[in-house]
Amino acid sequence: MGQINTQQIEEAVRLILEAIGEDPNREGLLDTPKRVAKMYAEVFSGLNEDPKEHFKTVFGEDHEELVLVKDIPFHSMCEHHLVPFFGKAHIAYIPKGGKVTGLSKLARAVEAVCRRPQLQERITSTIAESIVDSLEPHGVMVVVEAEHMCMTMRGVKKPGSKTITSAVRGVFTNDPAARAEVLSFIKE
Template identity: 85%
Template sequence: MSQINYEQIEQAVRLIIEAIGDDPNREGLLDTPKRVAKMYAEVFSGLNEDPKEHFQTIFGEDHEELVLVKDIPFFSMCEHHLVPFFGKAHVAYIPKGGRVTGLSKLARAVEAVARRPQLQERITSTVADAMVESLEPLGVMVVIEAEHMCMTMRGVKKPGASTVTSAVRGIFVDDASARAEVLSFLKA
């Protein structure tokens, strides 16, 4: 993926300001194009990142029971409207053969996937698939809860509405009790 073109973003933001009928040369908006370009570079930094990179470090540990990191805060930008959505990700897996990764790596993978123009459904499945491919666990379950500003600020205008998505892989697909264990922890 190519680098961020700050100058092009600045030009586009100036055009947007003009298109909505405001003056990009007025005091409050003078530096807005530069600020937006810097923000976009940060917010979309995941475009150049593969979430599987975060699972390169694997430890051998005699553990084949549930590992769950819940309430991982994240934000992303809706690819349909380029407005934020934000919430919490819950990432669970059951290691196979003692192959575990650092807990922070689960959060880093969520962040890498979220920091690009995105859909919540895609974040959920991409994180789950990256874990399956990299860690080869017995099972993976990713649940994401988020509020979408495109539903809050415009259109239906329903602030506080929460969207929940899940991706279930491996043992969690067929083993209802394993799946229920994760869900019970999420409710606690």
């Protein structure tokens, strides 16, 4: 992936404003192309970031029990409509061989994955695969719940509806009790 071309974004925003019948030179819109370009540079900053980078620092800890970080807030942009969706991610894993990562690294990985045009399903599986590849745990479970503005402000117009996706790897795949334990902790 290359660098974000803010000048090109500014030109595109001016064209969009003209295409919808607006005057990009009127006072309220004069700096809008620049503001949108700056915002896109920020919200798409994850395009050049690999979430696995956040798991390079691991700790040896005599712990092979559940680790769960829940309610990690995130926002992303739907790749189908380029409008936001937002919600919470919940990440659980069972370390193997005492290989654990810093808790904040899980949140940073979520941020890296979400800061690009995305699909919720891809966010969920990418986070899970990044943890599997980097930490080689006994199991991983990622649950993502989000509200999509493409359903709220257009189309079916159903504000408040939530989409929930999950990715289950390792021991969680064949152990319904382990999955249920994680889900009960998430619901608390």
